[in-house]
Amino acid sequence: MSAKIIDGTAIAAKLRAEYHLRVDDLKARHGVTPGLAVILVGDSPASRSYVRNKIKACQQAGIRSDLIELSSQTPEDQLLERIYALNDDPGIHGILVQLPLPPHIRVSSVLEAISVEKDVDGFHLYNMGGLVTGNTVFSPCTPYGVQKILEHENIPVEGRNVVVVGASNIVGKPTALMLMQQDATVVICHKKTRDLGHFTLLADILVVAAGVPNLIVPQIVRTGAVVIDVGFNRLPDGRIVGDVDFEGVKEKASYITPVPGGVGQMTVTMLLHNTILSAERYATGTQRAGMR
Known part of the structure; x- marks a missing residue:
């Protein structure tokens, strides 16, 4: 099988067009x-x-x-x-x-x-x-972008086994918590996890944000898994790659995000969303006044 390559840039463009309409409405x-x-x-x-x-x-x-x-x-x-x-x-x-x-x-x-x-x-x-x-008042942008990608592709989260590789406060931990809120069963691993493949092979959805090129190879990915690569690594030759062996894993996964062109554009898009949401709350008087 060959995975569907998720076009994060196209999803971001669609959402940004919708957000522009919300901005126009706020102004009007x-x-x-x-x-x-x-x-x-x-x-x-x-x-x-x-x-x-x-x-x-x-x-x-x-x-x-x-x-x-x-x-x-x-x-x-x-x-x-x-x-x-x-x-x-x-x-x-x-x-x-x-x-x-x-x-x-x-x-x-x-x-x-x-x-x-x-x-x-x-x-x-x-x-x-x-x-x-x-x-939350606002969800962190990159985890929110991951959530939006899954929603756009109609990938169910409820009841699924999700493995998040990477335990940062910016991506790994909040991603895990957000998917738990949707009734997924979540395991958090990281680049120092022993026998990483023991965990990743159980994943219906695998989210990788460890900052290690080619950390995830086909042998440790379940056939048919959804693979979301949040990694961003600049190699000595100037190439940008994720944490997943894209060419190998795409032949085993059902869905996969590329790097670049996957989650990155969604992060900025969710920043736009949160800013517009804040302005809407201000305009309608629904802010939580006094919180700092």
């Missing part, structure tokens, strides 16, 4: 333009590239985007003051601080400073904790 009915503030600390080429892609996506969706560029030497307290000012700005509905940050700035302090109502990345402690109870 409430006079509100969704606004996203993006804070870039330092001049990392990779971070700058990610930010550029996010701002371009905002422009295409009709979302206002404000780029705030700060020196890598910016003290933590100055960064926090900028965040607090954005929390109080009614024209800004989402705040994103591009990670990683310089070593002298504590990521935990920055993420906690962002108002829960504007935490469109979904990284605030309230949102992360809400994944356990099913009561």
Whole structure:
């Protein structure tokens, strides 16, 4: 068999077209333009590239985007003051601080400073904790993108065995919690798991986000499994690959996402969704006032 290759770029384009209509409706009915503030600390080429892609996506969706560029030497307290000012700005509905940050700035302090109502990345402690109870204000963008891919392809989650390889706070853990909320049976593994294949061979749905090229080979994938590759690895020759041996595994899986062209575009798309949702809540007065 040969897997259906899931076109994440096409799914993202479809969703973004729908989101643009929601932005137009917000402007027409409430006079509100969704606004996203993006804070870039330092001049990392990779971070700058990610930010550029996010701002371009905002422009295409009709979302206002404000780029705030700060020196890598910016003290933590100055960064926090900028965040607090954005929390109080009614024209800004989402705040994103591009990670990683310089070593002298504590990521935990920055993420906690962002108002829960504007935490469109979904990284605030309230949102992360809400994944356990099913009561988040915003879902983290990459796990939400994985969920949307499964929904688009009509892949059932309820009652399925799901194995998530990768235990990061950004992808692995929240993905597992979100799929548990849909009544999947979830196992979390990582790159140091002994006998990894013992677990992955049980997976009806295999989500891989470990950051290790070719970690998942055909021998440890169940025939007919759905394989979602969230890995993003740049090889010495400049090629971008995921964590899955794509050419080998696609001959065994039923569905598979490519890298690039799979989950990556969905991550940015969910950022747009969360920003628009925040603006809709502001326009209709349904925000949870005072939460920070």
